[in-house]
Amino acid sequence: MRSIRSKTKNGRLCYGTHPDFDRGASLIRLLLAGIFLFGWTSASTDAAEINIGYLRRIDPKSTLSRIQTPADNDGIAGARLAIDDNNTTGRFLNQQFSLEDVRLAGGANAVAATIALVERGVSLVIADLPADELLKAADAGSPRSLLFFNVGASDDRLREEDCRANxxxxxxxxxxxADALAQYLVWKQWRRWLLVVGSHAEDKLYGDALRRSAKRFGARIVQDKVFEDTGGARRTDSGVVQIQRQLPVFTQGAPAYDVLVAxxxxxVFASYLPYRTWDPRPVAGSAGLVPTSWDGSHDQWGAVQLQDRFMKQFSRRMTALD
Incomplete structure (x- = not known):
């Protein structure tokens, strides 16, 4: 019991005890005992192991130049850095994280790889897969309580008609x-768009998204054109010159527009659009002003320290997939 000092009615000081101090002291002793018990229990038990799989396709992707070719560790590098960070703090929570990189090439089966991960004790999978393969892998992992994180497929249907609970x-x-891009362009008062869409299926899906965003945010597509991929060699001198010569003529005669959206x-063609349109106009979409979930200019919420650690460990800049 702790003594306290108080004044009586006649102004004299008196000493005594107060029950609140007894309860407070007991609570402190209880908390100290709990902390000691937690520390002793944590030290005496094995760390919880969380096994994570990284499932990705490594088939080469055609790009307009070798500078744009993704690094071999694109995506997995960010996961490895995250594992290192989690294991640093995991020591205090008695957790240990591990990462297994599974590469699929050619006709490799994502379903078989998923089942193999489960058999090796993996409970979480980071998936950098096309939409159809992701769905097959998720369906195979669902009865096995496998949770997937989609980091590569941007198809809207994965959140709509093809949504999976896992x-x-x-x-x-x-x-x-597309919404992010449209909001910025409209804010800049670039409301008149010349929309140029590629001839491949993915290009058309992105084109549909841009059309919806234009309507949603009040932009107007003054002309909607398709750039056909004729299958020429992208990296040969003749192929490059051919596309470069086509673009000024391709954009000639378009109605008055504020920005070209590709x-x-x-x-196939978008990277050649900036500075090659017939009329001097900004380019956005797949080239020029590109909407993305990550950019190296981001410097808030610890991003500078994160990028410094990433650069030191992998000798390159982070990408959106990382």
Whole structure:
């Protein structure tokens, strides 16, 4: 019991005890005992192991230039850095994280790889897969309580008619990216769009998303054109010159527009659009002003320290997939 000092009615000081101090002291002793018991229990038990799989396709992707070719560790590098960070703090929570990289090439089966991961004790999978393969893998993992994180497929249908309960999406959809771009262009008062869409299926999906966003945010598409991929060699001198010569003429005679918006996920022509349009106009979409979930200019919420650690460990800059 702790003594306290108080004044009586006649102004004299008196000493005594107060029950609140007894309860407070007991509570402190109880908390100290709990902390000691927790520390002793944590030290005496094995760390909880969380096994994570990284499932990805490594088939080469055609790009307009070698500078744009993704690094071999694109995506997995960010996961490895996250594992290192989690294991640093995991020591205090008695947790240990591990990462297994599973590469699929050619005709490799994503379903078989998923089942193999489960058999090796993996409970979480980071999936960098096309939409159809992701759905098959998720269906195979569902009865086995496997949780997927979609980091690569931006198809809107994965959140709509093809939604799966065991798939969490961290990559933005095409509609999200198109909405972000449209809001900025409208804010800049670039409301008149010349829309150029590639001839591949992915290009058309992105084009559809851009059309919806234009209507949603009050932009107007003054002309909607398709750039056909004729199958020429992208990296040969003749192929490059051919596309470069086509673009000024391709954009000639268009109605008055404020910005050219390109949908070219297949990377056939969009990178050649900036500074090559017939009229001097900004370019957005798949080239020029590109909507993305990550950019190296981001420097808030610890991003500078994160990028410094990433650069030191992998000798390159982070990408959106990382």
């Amino acid at each position: 798939v969490i999406h961290t990559t933005p959809t095409r509609s999200m990216l 949908a070219d996920e297949s990377e």
